[in-house]
Structures are given as structure tokens and as C-alpha cells.
Amino acid sequence: MDELIKILEDLKPGIDFKNDTRLISDGKLTSLDIMQLLMEIRDTFDVVISPLDIIPENFESVIKIYTLIEKLQNDD
Amino acid sequence: MSSTQLIVLALFATVIFGIYNIVPVKHRSVVLLLASYGAVFAISKFLICFLLITTLTVWVSAYYINRFNSYFEIKKVSLNKDAKKSLKAEYNKKKKAIMLTCLFVNLLILLSLKYINFFGGMINKASVIMGNDSILPVFKVVLPLGISYYTLQAIGYLVDVYRGKYKAVSLYKVALFIGFFPQLLEGPIGTYDELGESLSEGHVFDKNNVLYGLELALWGFIKKIVIADRINIIVAPVFSNYQEYSGIIILGAVILFTFQLYAEFSGIIEMVTGISRMYGIKLAKNFDQPFFAKTVSEFWRRWHISLGTWFKNYVFYPISTSNWFSKLNKRIRGKVGKLLELFVPLFVSLLPVWLLTGLWHGASWKYVVYGLYYFVVMMIGVLIKPIENKLFKISDDNMPKWFRIFAIIRTFILVNIGMLIFRAENVTGFFAMFGKIFTSGSLNIITTANVEGIIDIKDFVLLIAGIVILIILDAVKENKVNCGDIGTIIVKKNIYLQIALCVFMALVLIVFGAYGNGYLPVDPIYGGF
Numbered sequence: 290m291d292e293l294i295k296i297l298e299d300l301k302p303g304i305d306f307k308n309d310t311r312l313i314s315d316g317k318l319t320s321l322d323i324m325q326l327l328m329e330i331r332d333t334f335d336v337v338i339s340p341l342d343i344i345p346e347n348f349e350s351v352i353k354i355y356t357l358i359e360k361l362q363n364d365d
Numbered sequence: 366m367s368s369t370q371l372i373v374l375a376l377f378a379t380v381i382f383g384i385y386n387i388v389p390v391k392h393r394s395v396v397l398l399l400a401s402y403g404a405v406f407a408i409s410k411f412l413i414c415f416l417l418i419t420t421l422t423v424w425v426s427a428y429y430i431n432r433f434n435s436y437f438e439i440k441k442v443s444l445n446k447d448a449k450k451s452l453k454a455e456y457n458k459k460k461k462a463i464m465l466t467c468l469f470v471n472l473l474i475l476l477s478l479k480y481i482n483f484f485g486g487m488i489n490k491a492s493v494i495m496g497n498d499s500i501l502p503v504f505k506v507v508l509p510l511g512i513s514y515y516t517l518q519a520i521g522y523l524v525d526v527y528r529g530k531y532k533a534v535s536l537y538k539v540a541l542f543i544g545f546f547p548q549l550l551e552g553p554i555g556t557y558d559e560l561g562e563s564l565s566e567g568h569v570f571d572k573n574n575v576l577y578g579l580e581l582a583l584w585g586f587i588k589k590i591v592i593a594d595r596i597n598i599i600v601a602p603v604f605s606n607y608q609e610y611s612g613i614i615i616l617g618a619v620i621l622f623t624f625q626l627y628a629e630f631s632g633i634i635e636m637v638t639g640i641s642r643m644y645g646i647k648l649a650k651n652f653d654q655p656f657f658a659k660t661v662s663e664f665w666r667r668w669h670i671s672l673g674t675w676f677k678n679y680v681f682y683p684i685s686t687s688n689w690f691s692k693l694n695k696r697i698r699g700k701v702g703k704l705l706e707l708f709v710p711l712f713v714s715l716l717p718v719w720l721l722t723g724l725w726h727g728a729s730w731k732y733v734v735y736g737l738y739y740f741v742v743m744m745i746g747v748l749i750k751p752i753e754n755k756l757f758k759i760s761d762d763n764m765p766k767w768f769r770i771f772a773i774i775r776t777f778i779l780v781n782i783g784m785l786i787f788r789a790e791n792v793t794g795f796f797a798m799f800g801k802i803f804t805s806g807s808l809n810i811i812t813t814a815n816v817e818g819i820i821d822i823k824d825f826v827l828l829i830a831g832i833v834i835l836i837i838l839d840a841v842k843e844n845k846v847n848c849g850d851i852g853t854i855i856v857k858k859n860i861y862l863q864i865a866l867c868v869f870m871a872l873v874l875i876v877f878g879a880y881g882n883g884y885l886p887v888d889p890i891y892g893g894f
Contacts, residue, residue: 301760301761302754302760303759303761303762303763304758304760304761305762305763315761315762316666317759317762318381319662319663319666320677320681320682321662321711321715321743323685324681324682324710324711324714325684325707325710326687327686327695328685328691328710329675331691332652332695332698337686338686339528339685340528340678340683341528341529341530341681341687341688343678352476358520
């Protein structure tokens, strides 16, 4: 989880990622940010997120993103 | 399709609404399908065959793709990990072949009908440059109603079934989803999981839906016929004879066009959404106070939302999650500077999106430039954002009011340049008009004397009042004060007040509508796409 927070903080400094639960709804993570995040997740967690999983609900908070990563790791 | 035809279509929708509510609930969707095909046939005649081809090919393809999905789900239970992987790969290959064939057929139809003269013109130009005559004739092509909208919607359904997002559905449901007539005007482009089932279910009469829908549709009509068509009185002559006007008038016309397009496009969408709501059907949101956007990227998340979402889901993300994209990024990581590490993936994933977005709007170089303009502006925006944040010590969580206002104004200016490309006759016209804004009398102020030369002063006052109302309503929604569409802004509890308001809006439409003698008939701009 800390690794993921570090990635997000490097990507978008100044956002309270630990507590924010409306990252997509409030436009703090845009599709361009998601694109960069996907690359980082692929490199760090060795997980490929498919377009099917790229839905707002999966990216609203750090917990949601981490849950998705774990789910995909277990699927493999 | 002119405003008069738009009114005829709205009356048609009202008659169908009556029939819809008489027929037993379980057969109500049949009324929608027959009405949809009736409307398409009345407007496009035999070109309806293209809608039928798209419906049939997409239905058959999705059906077979779905069979492979089901086979895999059944067989995987008894397989080990490796066998599962190899079976999945085998089925994916077959599924991909079916999907690509279907995409090829449908994109070929779209390309042949919409872009034949554009590509033919390029071939002819190349031939002339090489000293030969033009090879290809110029075809007089009439587009089937809504082809750009229903093709994208159909492709979205097919790709979603391929991805396993949902299961394939019957031919009847596919036909209704692709052919639902209100959406064929100007969208919004829906997804099957959000819209499909709602279309094929029969809906019972609901007073709240009817009143809400009626209020929204009437407000949409007012935006189109009272505001947008009135703005056109100034915009049309200035854009067609810009050589005769001073820089300040051209600048004024560009800004007015931005509001014209907004009032018209969002107006027609509200009309379509309102009519659909009367039937009990909810359509996707297409606008979200776009002029309050702080960046151009944000503007496109608030303007024509369903098109942006389509390109994001079916072009941008497939590129960004592909293996070759990942390999490309791995190859450059650590070998180039931080800026290039960011620049290359953005360039590779955004360029196709914006080229296609430009070309979707029309088959000409002007629209290619339009798409590329937004591509360049967005690239610059993403690249300078970290510098800007550092310089002004700001972040998304900490943005002072002055910076928000500055960012909104900056975005509005950039969007207006985009609108000038969009509305100008061609690329040369854009550069000429853009240059004239800065060189020809741009320091003059707009006076009643020079406005009176183009528009009657009463019309001018009305259009300004219309724009002010538009901005105020958007500001109210943006600040989340009693949020929602016009239908929810109105007091919902009192039915008499709602009926009175509908009557009032109908009167406004009749009295102040820019139609009849002295007004130019204005075709819906996005209807032509």
C-alpha cells in the first residue's frame, strides 16, 4: 500500500491520497494520470490492468486501487 | 435537418408517446422500435439499409463472441492453469477475428459514406501535383441519419461483449439499442449496460418523468430556437464574409459562436433527453458546465462527455494498456530525460485519439487541424502543469480563487480558438480570421452602430439576455445550489407550478423563437456528423 501511495504522490504531489475517497469524482485523477499510473503499477506490481477494469469505482481511493491490484495478482 | 423538422420530430415523438402509453406494457418497446425505423426511413429513405447492416453484423458477431466466452467459462473449471491459459488464448484469437471482421465492415461503411470525397480529394491532389488529371470523381453522398453516432454505439457494444463486460443480447434488443430514434439526432452515445435494457423494458406512465421530461425538452428547444438560432444572425454573415468586418466584430462573432454551439448542442441533447425521459428512459449525461473548466482536458470531460468517454474506453485505454505500449515505455525508461519519459507515452496515446476525434467531426483538413490543435494544447498543458504548480505553489487540493478564475479564463480563450477552427470555412479562413482579430481594428469597442448593421437591436438584447441566463444557470449548477437540470431546479412538489412553467416556456418558444421571416433556417450543427 505504501508503495502505491508513493507512486501516486510522485505522480500528483499535494493530494491527500491516504484519506481522499473521491479521486475520480473530483477530477483529481484524470485519464492521463490513470495512464501513467497503469505504467507504474505494471512495473512495480507486475500486474496488467485491462480496459475492463478501468472504471471510476476502481480508482476513487488508494484502497480501491490496491484492492484491484491484489485481485488481479490473485487471478494470475 | 432544420429547426422546423426538429419540431416535427418532437411532435412525432409526442404522438408516439401517446401510442406507447396505450399499448400493453410488455409490447411498448415494439412501439419504440417501429417508431425509430419509421423516423429513420422518413428522413433517410433507403439509406436505412446501412443501419440494418450495422445492426445485423454487430448482433451476429457479438452472438458468436459470446459463445466463445461461455464455452471458456464452462470448460475452464476442469482445466489446470496452463491448459486454461492456452484455451483462453485460442478462443481470444477466434473472438478477435470475429470482432475485427465486424469492425472492418462497419468502419468501411462509415469511411465510404462519410470520408470518400476527403480521401478521393487527397488522391486527386496528389495526381494533379504529379502532372496528371484528377483520377476520381466527386461523389454526392447523403449520410444516413445518425451514422456517426450509431456506429460508435454499436462498436462499443461489440467491444464490451468481446471484453466480457456483459453478455450478448437478442437481435431485437440490439436493434432497439442502436436505432433508438431520439439519439440518432446528436447522441448522446450510450453504452448497453446503462441504456440497453431500459429501452427494451416497457415503462409505465409516470407523472414525474413526464413533467420533468417536458420541462427539460422545452428548455432544450428554447436554447436551440430562441438563443442559438438568434446568435446565428450575427455569426453566419461574419464567418462567411469576414473580410468585410473589423477584428473586434470577428472576435465577438467567435465568442458568440462558442455560445451558439453550446446552446444548440446542449439544447438538442436536453430535448432528446427530455423526450426519452417522458418514456421513462434515462440517457447519458453529455454536458457538465463546460465553461467552468480549468484546463482544456477538463473542458473535454465536460463537453460532449459521451464522445470523450467513447474515445477513452475504446481508443485511449486499449492503447495505454497494450503490450507494445508497455514495451515502448520500458525501452525509454531511464534512458531519456524525465520530460521525454512523460512526453513519449502521452504523444503515442493521445495523437490517435485527437486525430480520430477531429475526423469524427467531419471529413476535411479543417477538422484534422481541429483535433491536432487540442492534442497540442493538451500536451503542453500536461507538460507545463508541474512547472506551474511549483511556480505558484498550488495543487489540485490547494488552488487559490484567483488562480481558478485565471485558469477558467485561459481555458475559455483556448476553447474559443478551437471554436474558430471548427466554424471557419477552412484552414486558410481560420488563419485569416485569427490574424484579423489582432490586426484589424481590434482596439475599437463594439457600439450599437456597428452591431445594428448586422442584427436588429431587439434581437441583440434578447440573445445577450439568453446567454446571461445560460451562464447564470450553469453557475448555479456548478456551485451545487439546488443542483440538477432545469427540471430539478423547478419546485417539484407543486404540479400546477410545473404545468404553468411548461406553458410559459412554450409561450417563450412561440413568441421569441428565431424562426419565420427575417431569420435564417439553421441546421443542427452536430446533426451533420
